[in-house]
Amino acid sequence: MTGTTQDDYTDVYARRVRGMTTSEIRALFAVASRPEVVSLAGGSPYIAALPLDAVGEMLGALAAEQGAVSLQYGIGQGTIDLRERICEVMALSGIHGASPDDVVVTVGGQQAIDLLARLFLDPGDVVLAEGPSYVGALGVFQAAQAQVHHVAMDDDGLIPAALEEALVAVERSGRRAKFLYTIPTFQNPAGVTLSEERREQILDICERAGLLVVEDDPYSMLSFEGDAPLPLRARRRDGVFYVSTFSKTFAPGLRVGWILAPHAVREKLVMMSEANVLCPSAFAQGAVTQYLTTMPWREQIKSYREIYRERRDVLLNALRDLMPAGTSWTNPTGGLFVWATLPEGLDSKAMMPRAIAARVAYVPGTGFYADGTGTSNMRLNFSYASPERLREGVRRLAGVMEQELAMRAVFGPAATAHHHRRRGAAAADAPGPDLA
Numbered sequence: 001m002t003g004t005t006q007d008d009y010t011d012v013y014a015r016r017v018r019g020m021t022t023s024e025i026r027a028l029f030a031v032a033s034r035p036e037v038v039s040l041a042g043g044s045p046y047i048a049a050l051p052l053d054a055v056g057e058m059l060g061a062l063a064a065e066q067g068a069v070s071l072q073y074g075i076g077q078g079t080i081d082l083r084e085r086i087c088e089v090m091a092l093s094g095i096h097g098a099s100p101d102d103v104v105v106t107v108g109g110q111q112a113i114d115l116l117a118r119l120f121l122d123p124g125d126v127v128l129a130e131g132p133s134y135v136g137a138l139g140v141f142q143a144a145q146a147q148v149h150h151v152a153m154d155d156d157g158l159i160p161a162a163l164e165e166a167l168v169a170v171e172r173s174g175r176r177a178k179f180l181y182t183i184p185t186f187q188n189p190a191g192v193t194l195s196e197e198r199r200e201q202i203l204d205i206c207e208r209a210g211l212l213v214v215e216d217d218p219y220s221m222l223s224f225e226g227d228a229p230l231p232l233r234a235r236r237r238d239g240v241f242y243v244s245t246f247s248k249t250f251a252p253g254l255r256v257g258w259i260l261a262p263h264a265v266r267e268k269l270v271m272m273s274e275a276n277v278l279c280p281s282a283f284a285q286g287a288v289t290q291y292l293t294t295m296p297w298r299e300q301i302k303s304y305r306e307i308y309r310e311r312r313d314v315l316l317n318a319l320r321d322l323m324p325a326g327t328s329w330t331n332p333t334g335g336l337f338v339w340a341t342l343p344e345g346l347d348s349k350a351m352m353p354r355a356i357a358a359r360v361a362y363v364p365g366t367g368f369y370a371d372g373t374g375t376s377n378m379r380l381n382f383s384y385a386s387p388e389r390l391r392e393g394v395r396r397l398a399g400v401m402e403q404e405l406a407m408r409a410v411f412g413p414a415a416t417a418h419h420h421r422r423r424g425a426a427a428a429d430a431p432g433p434d435l436a
Contacts, residue, residue, distance in 0.1 A: 037361050042384060043381055044384045045247070050251070058287070073279055074282035079286075093220055105256065105285060106273065108245055113214070115269050115276070116179075116214055121145075123144070126176070128148075129141075130150065138367075157187065158194055160201040163180070178212065180214065185231070186228070188218075188336070191335055191338050203232060218247065218248045219336065222249070237262075244258060256285060305334075316338070326343030339378075339380075352364060364378055
């Protein structure tokens, strides 16, 4: 982009981010993927770490040797071979004795959440969810016309007392929560992990209240400090729906996830999946089955852990060295994300056009709350960018924050807000290429 000025970036990119509403991540994809932008925004695994030559040979053999089956329609529940492999994978996390009959293969973890929402939620129903929570799940609940009641977290995860207070508040409103949606291990976006003691407390509270639990567990194998805590589903069978995916540990492009459901509702989930997608991709299922059967995937998980641990450390060190005073952040022991809190007065969403102009992207915290709060927060990803790019991204981001703080110090909060509004309006009218 020879001859492009900093103002050109401001005009073009600000137009793309100023109107973010339902999905902050979706609005960022168009700009965050550009090579000149250091993206701390997405949740992509580092696929280049896979033995791609061997994976390519495996996929070629799958088509050549099993194409008559793998390229054909499949069954709604998923192949028995893959469901058996999934049970073996869950056993490594501590979920023993699961039956392949109770596993429903889905098009990624996202469809799994959607199926459970379709099964349980009617318009106006209440879902309890951590605050902040996964933006994709919030989108599903919004589409179901459910109301999300956020439950507070701290560094040890979901706060049991806050869950009890939420249940009381919902009951006083004349309604009843349908389920608790939770990511207890290496939570997205906060990166925190529910403590051992709290896991039992949360399960006890839900059992007493007759509250179902939807446990979303995409990250527990990506632990940096020993094994992750046992999943909730490993502690209680009844009332816990376990959702996971191969997107973070193998290949998100294959879109293969699953639900481990109580047997009584398994058939309903299968019927809903058939109505939704007819059947999950037989080729994608065959690819995952072959990967789990023929390749050293456990060693690959260890490799991912080492890569992500190094990148987490680089990001945390860069935050410590470069961020302005008043900034704080979580210290994840696994997963893909750090949750940062800005110095008082800064607004992560309003700051986005300036950040994109400085060629760095993050996800504003507002995308992770159903009520639009979270302006003082941002989610930072460390799995995808190289260590060098991570540090450079933090340097750029810190520079933007310093500029915002300096502007507030000189002109005050009202003038700063007016500046952001003018910048966004000018960018909307400015000519520029379509980056959608």
